[in-house]
Amino acid sequence: MSVKRVLTGITTSGTPHLGNYVGAIRPAIQASQAGDTEPFYFLADLHAIIKCHQPELIRQSAKEVAATWLALGLDTEKAVFYRQSDVPEITELSWILSCMAAKGLMNRAHAYKAAVANNTEEGADPDFGITMGLYSYPVLMAADILMFNANRVPVGKDQIQHVEMARDIAGRFNHRFGEVFALPEAVVDDSVAVLQGLDGRKMSKSYNNTIPLFLTEKQLRKHINKIKTNLLEPGEPKDPDTSTVFQVWQAFANEEQTALMRKQFEEGIAWGEAKKQLFELVNTEIGGARERYNELLEDTSSIEKVLQQGAEKARDVSAPMLTKVRNAIGIGAM
Numbered sequence: 046m047s048v049k050r051v052l053t054g055i056t057t058s059g060t061p062h063l064g065n066y067v068g069a070i071r072p073a074i075q076a077s078q079a080g081d082t083e084p085f086y087f088l089a090d091l092h093a094i095i096k097c098h099q100p101e102l103i104r105q106s107a108k109e110v111a112a113t114w115l116a117l118g119l120d121t122e123k124a125v126f127y128r129q130s131d132v133p134e135i136t137e138l139s140w141i142l143s144c145m146a147a148k149g150l151m152n153r154a155h156a157y158k159a160a161v162a163n164n165t166e167e168g169a170d171p172d173f174g175i176t177m178g179l180y181s182y183p184v185l186m187a188a189d190i191l192m193f194n195a196n197r198v199p200v201g202k203d204q205i206q207h208v209e210m211a212r213d214i215a216g217r218f219n220h221r222f223g224e225v226f227a228l229p230e231a232v233v234d235d236s237v238a239v240l241q242g243l244d245g246r247k248m249s250k251s252y253n254n255t256i257p258l259f260l261t262e263k264q265l266r267k268h269i270n271k272i273k274t275n276l277l278e279p280g281e282p283k284d285p286d287t288s289t290v291f292q293v294w295q296a297f298a299n300e301e302q303t304a305l306m307r308k309q310f311e312e313g314i315a316w317g318e319a320k321k322q323l324f325e326l327v328n329t330e331i332g333g334a335r336e337r338y339n340e341l342l343e344d345t346s347s348i349e350k351v352l353q354q355g356a357e358k359a360r361d362v363s364a365p366m367l368t369k370v371r372n373a374i375g376i377g378a379m
């Protein structure tokens with residue numbers, strides 16, 4: 046049986062937080078270590094510039110994301126780990142695909158539709174602030190995926206539509222030009238937690254409710270203390286299933302620890318005490334990686350070296366693939 050090629054991108058426009066860790070980074074690194082797939086993981090910096098036009102933030106985020114994945118033990122022998130903008134074949138493919146992708150398909154993309162809806166609601170021009178980058182975002186993402194014939198694309202629920210669009214575009218292309226692209230499939234792992242943030246909504250940069258992954262111990266403790274709770278006093282039974290503290294606990298605890306915390310909730314554990322225990326649990330899991338993370342951020346040339354090696358491996362695949370695509374559509378050398 047052939048090994049499945051798994052591919053996912055991380056948009057480099059923010060600081061990795063516990064939600065990213067639990068929902069995407071930890072499972073991806075585990076998959077890379079399991080060795081039964083061929084993982085391609087990349088820094089999606091061309092996606093980052095769609096919404097973020099602050100060069101310093103983009104640069105800093107790319108460093109932080111790369112350092113995070115490396116510090117947490119991504120095996121770069123097994124996984125191809127690269128920066129999207131280091132693989133120029135992707136942008137060329139993106140243009141080619143945009144000549145196959147139906148505009149009507151792009152009109153239906155959630156991110157674009159949300160932007161239009163927002164403008165309409167505010168009485169602004171429907172296109173206000175909408176760039177071609179935002180509009181064509183799903184085409185670039187299709188290029189990311191189809192370039193490497195990825196079979197499986199692990200994503201959050203909000204990204205399923207984009208993977209389906211990539212599949213749609215690949216199908217059209219193959220139908221017209223012959224079997225060039227593998228048809229990708231989105232993989233959403235329901236056993237992986239979507240973490241709640243400080244205010245109880247989904248932890249997300251856009252809600253400004255995140256707990257960054259690699260804070261100092263002191264800051265981590267402070268952030269955990271900020272998780273919203275109700276006003277129940279020590280000794281009063283608390284409902285674990287509506288509590289963010291418990292939900293985050295569950296994402297880091299084994300079964301036995303989870304059962305124990307559930308019992309403590311029923312017995313009326315004080316919020317302060319539950320948060321203290323949560324800090325210890327999270328800190329134990331990520332404490333070792335935090336040191337490596339800080340070392341890596343001080344030594345960006347070593348990150349850069351890893352990324353260059355990754356880009357080389359990626360281009361070993363993307364360059365011949367692009368030749369095949371060019372041939373199929375009739376451009377290039379005579």
Ligand code: TRP
Binds near residue numbers: 054055185
């Ligand atoms: N758009 C994705 C996100 O915001 C990131 C991404 C870019 C991606 N290219 C990809 C994910 C290709 C999977 C495959 O989360």
